[in-house]
Amino acid sequence: MQHGKYRFIVGFLAVPLGLYALFVVWPFIQSIYYSFTDWTGLSPEFKMVGFDNYERMLDDTIFWKSLQHSLLFALVLPVVTIGLALFFAFMINVGGRHRKGGPVVTGVRGSSFYKIVYFFPQVLSIAIVALLFAFAYNPDSGAINSILRGIGLDSVQPLWLGDPDLALWAVMAVLVWSTVGFFVVLFSAGMASIPTEMYEAALLDGAGRATTFFRVTLPLLWDTVQSGWIYVGILALGAEAFAVVQIMTTGPGGPDYSTTVMVLYVYQKAFRDGQAAYATTIGVALLVVTLAFAAIVMRLGRRERLEY
Amino acid sequence: MKTAETPAPVPAESGASVVKVDGPAGPRRKEKKQGATLNVFSHAILIIWAIMVVMPLLWAVMTSFKDDRSIFRSPWSLPDRLHFDNWSRAWTEANMSDYFLNTILVVGGSLIGTLVLGSMAAYVLARFDFPGNRFIYFLFIGGMSFPIMLALVPLFYVVNNMGLLNTIHGLILVYIAYSLPFTVFFLTAFFRTLPTSVAEAAFVDGASHTRTFFQIMMPMAKPGLISVGIFNFLGQWNQYMLPTVLNTDPDKRVLTQGLVQLAVSQGYKGDWSGLFAGLVMAMLPVLAAYIVFQRQVVQGLTAGALK
Numbered sequence: 315m316q317h318g319k320y321r322f323i324v325g326f327l328a329v330p331l332g333l334y335a336l337f338v339v340w341p342f343i344q345s346i347y348y349s350f351t352d353w354t355g356l357s358p359e360f361k362m363v364g365f366d367n368y369e370r371m372l373d374d375t376i377f378w379k380s381l382q383h384s385l386l387f388a389l390v391l392p393v394v395t396i397g398l399a400l401f402f403a404f405m406i407n408v409g410g411r412h413r414k415g416g417p418v419v420t421g422v423r424g425s426s427f428y429k430i431v432y433f434f435p436q437v438l439s440i441a442i443v444a445l446l447f448a449f450a451y452n453p454d455s456g457a458i459n460s461i462l463r464g465i466g467l468d469s470v471q472p473l474w475l476g477d478p479d480l481a482l483w484a485v486m487a488v489l490v491w492s493t494v495g496f497f498v499v500l501f502s503a504g505m506a507s508i509p510t511e512m513y514e515a516a517l518l519d520g521a522g523r524a525t526t527f528f529r530v531t532l533p534l535l536w537d538t539v540q541s542g543w544i545y546v547g548i549l550a551l552g553a554e555a556f557a558v559v560q561i562m563t564t565g566p567g568g569p570d571y572s573t574t575v576m577v578l579y580v581y582q583k584a585f586r587d588g589q590a591a592y593a594t595t596i597g598v599a600l601l602v603v604t605l606a607f608a609a610i611v612m613r614l615g616r617r618e619r620l621e622y
Numbered sequence: 623m624k625t626a627e628t629p630a631p632v633p634a635e636s637g638a639s640v641v642k643v644d645g646p647a648g649p650r651r652k653e654k655k656q657g658a659t660l661n662v663f664s665h666a667i668l669i670i671w672a673i674m675v676v677m678p679l680l681w682a683v684m685t686s687f688k689d690d691r692s693i694f695r696s697p698w699s700l701p702d703r704l705h706f707d708n709w710s711r712a713w714t715e716a717n718m719s720d721y722f723l724n725t726i727l728v729v730g731g732s733l734i735g736t737l738v739l740g741s742m743a744a745y746v747l748a749r750f751d752f753p754g755n756r757f758i759y760f761l762f763i764g765g766m767s768f769p770i771m772l773a774l775v776p777l778f779y780v781v782n783n784m785g786l787l788n789t790i791h792g793l794i795l796v797y798i799a800y801s802l803p804f805t806v807f808f809l810t811a812f813f814r815t816l817p818t819s820v821a822e823a824a825f826v827d828g829a830s831h832t833r834t835f836f837q838i839m840m841p842m843a844k845p846g847l848i849s850v851g852i853f854n855f856l857g858q859w860n861q862y863m864l865p866t867v868l869n870t871d872p873d874k875r876v877l878t879q880g881l882v883q884l885a886v887s888q889g890y891k892g893d894w895s896g897l898f899a900g901l902v903m904a905m906l907p908v909l910a911a912y913i914v915f916q917r918q919v920v921q922g923l924t925a926g927a928l929k
Contacts, residue, residue: 319750322831326746330739330802331758337799338765341773341780348776355779402671405664422664430916431672434679436923437912439860441878442904445885446682449894455694457681464698495675500924544767552769557862561882577771584775585867597772604769 345594355590367595376571377579377596383482384576384600387489387550388607392543394490399497400539402432404527406498407505408513421506429502432495440492440554444561447488451475451562475563478572485558485573489550497542504535540615547607551600552577576600682905686898693894708899716893718900720873721880727790728865728876729858732797736854737847739798740805741813745835747806748813749821759810765803774867781868788871796864801854808853808925812846813839852915852922859908877904 349367353360371377406425422428435443450457451474459471474484508531516526532539549555556577560566567574567582576596584593685693686708688701712718747759777796778787786792820842824834840847862878869875875883881904884897912919 318831320752323746323750323752325832326742326835327758330743330806333739333795333799334762334765334802337777337780337796338773338802339761341776342768344776344780345772355775402668405668422661422668428668428672429920430913431675433912433916433920434675434909437856437908437919438905439862439878439908441860441862441882442901445881445901446678448885449685449898450678450681455697457678457697460697491674491678494671496923499920503924548767548769552771553863556771560866561885577769580771580775581867585778590775590779593775594772597769597775600769601772604767608767 345597348591349595349598351591353591354588355584355593356588360591363591367592370592371595371599376574377599379571380567380574380576380579380596381599381603383574384551384555384603386482387486387555387575388547388603391486391489391493391550392546394486395493395546396497396539396542398490398494399501399542400527400532400535402428402494402498403501403505404531406502408523408526425502429499432498434495435492436496438492440557441561443492444488444558447491448475448562451484476569478569481563481569481573485562488558488562489554493546493549493554497546500538500542501535504538505531508534536615540611543611543615544608547611548604551575551604551607556581576603679905679909682898683902686895686902688895688898690893690895693898705895708895709903711893712896712899712903716884716896716900717875717880718877718903721875721877724790724874725859725877728793728797729855731791731794732801732858733851733855735794735798736801736805736858737851740802740850741809741840741843741847742835743802744806744809745813745839748810749818759806762803762806765800766807770800770863774863778867788869788874790874793865793869793874793876796868797858797861800864801858805850805854808850809843809846812843812850816842848918849922849925852919853925856908856919856923 348360350362350364351360352363352366405422406428407421453459453471453473453476456474458474462468462470472480475481512530512534513526516530521529555575559573559575559578560581563569563573565571565573567578577600580593580597580600582593583589583596681698684701685697687704687706688699688708689705692699692702743762747755747762781787781792781796784792786795816839821834821838824838825831829837860878861876862882865876865879866882869879872883881897881900884900
């Protein structure tokens with residue numbers, strides 16, 4: 315297999331690698347370099363300013379707010395999303411009625427129906443989902459407050475996206491809504507591949523459903539849960555958070571910076587305020603947060619791999 | 623954790639087979655009862671979530687057939703009649719047709735490009751030993767965990783300097799580049815699982831590496847290409863952040879951008895019914911395709927995570 319091997323390797327790698335280097339790797343390196351300059355993005359001239367941007371960032375209250383919100387996203391969203399998804403998946407897979415002569419543990423009836431429906435949001439664009447919920451949240455004519463009025467809660471008419479204390483949670487709820495289904499399907503597939511004898515053994519040993527879940531199901535699914543955790547965290551820090559906050563909130567990022575997340579702040583500084591260098595500085599902070607998040611989850615989640 | 627080794631703590635059950643139950647003995651009855659409660663409970667929970675998923679979508683479909691006044695007055699009332707004019711207005715006046723066309727062009731081009739370039743790179747990385755192989759592989763998959771927004775600031779100017787800003791082909795190239803990490807990651811794993819003997823035989827018979835790849839390995843990798851293709855199709859069709867930054871020309875807008883822009887401009891035009899029609903129009907083809915190709919879509923989207 316030696317004949318012409320290197321020519322072939324170079325020929326096959328050149329275009330994909332070149333494209334990737336030019337549009338992905340090179341901009342990443344550049345942006346770290348730009349964070350030490352005073353580049354505006356509007357003119358090609360700039361000079362090195364050392365750590366000025368970083369010092370400015372540490373004094374920037376909006377930056378600290380955006381960091382706080384992003385950290386909240388990265389902590390809350392994976393917990394809620396993965397938690398709900400595990401719960402639903404467990405219900406689908408072991409919540410079934412025991413039939414005489416059948417296996418001890420069965421899935422609920424219509425489990426495939428649930429899985430099909432739950433997966434709907436996953437195929438929709440987050441932009442479309444965000445637009446839809448922006449209307450649903452409308453305090454006067456939106457679907458949600460209208461339901462509240464309908465069930466007699468006339469006094470409970472939150473401003474949702476207009477309320478600085480509520481807006482961030484309203485946005486997060488949309489991300490949960492759109493991500494849970496994917497993980498229900500993913501975890502269901504994992505749970506279905508766990509041999510029923512394991513459940514039977516646990517039940518025979520007198521374990522309740524909850525114990526079974528925490529002692530049998532969860533450990534066997536651990537790898538999938540962990541990678542899901544990182545996946546949701548990265549989305550919550552990056553693209554998905556950008557889309558929902560940018561589309562749904564006033565400002566965007568408002569009211570009163572209550573929903574500004576780091577990824578949105580980078581975008582606004584670079585493409586609205588003409589402060590490209592400062593934007594890359596915040597971007598570097600976002601990179602650090604993202605990598606730290608992934609490292610912590612991997613570190614905390616390390617345990618022995620169970621074979622079955 | 624074998625059943626046979628487990629000493630059964632319940633006396634009535636000891637010795638009896640686990641699967642077959644002769645009669646509802648005491649503890650078993652309790653277990654059954656618990657199972658029944660759980661069953662009702664789990665159905666209730668599962669149905670509530672199903673309703674929460676479907677309701678917003680049905681609401682959108684319903685709203686797209688209403689006139690503006692009733693949208694505001696009573697969000698949940700049924701339409702007085704089916705206002706199909708909302709749909710035609712969205713399609714022509716609100717430029718939905720252009721957005722669809724642009725999206726199809728961009729996604730079509732980048733999907734083909736991603737699959738061809740991604741499988742070329744993945745094949746080489748999976749099957750050939752050469753210095754730097756590991757480095758290039760990790761360079762590719764590293765792109766999955768980096769915040770793209772950081773790169774987008776300089777990328778805007780890179781693309782601009784190349785004269786590719788606000789062009790369809792420029793967007794295609796960027797989509798391909800940002801789809802490569804997952805595609806390479808997935809297909810490298812896939813090519814590793816394919817048997818080497820067939821390619822070796824072809825090579826011995828005098829086929830070149832290139833020919834072996836296109837005529838033998840690509841067809842063998844078809845299941846993997848379908849999975850990763852579906853994954854990329856949805857990701858690129860639904861992409862919002864990249865076009866928002868790199869594609870600001872109103873004539874070149876893709877679907878997601880166009881809808882968001884429509885929503886912004888409706889603030890003063892007040893054509894909400896047209897906007898809802900646009901939203902549903904964008905939603906339905908993807909949902910319909912999902913329902914038809916349900917199994918493949920789920921496989922494609924979850925394949926990477928299960929590896």
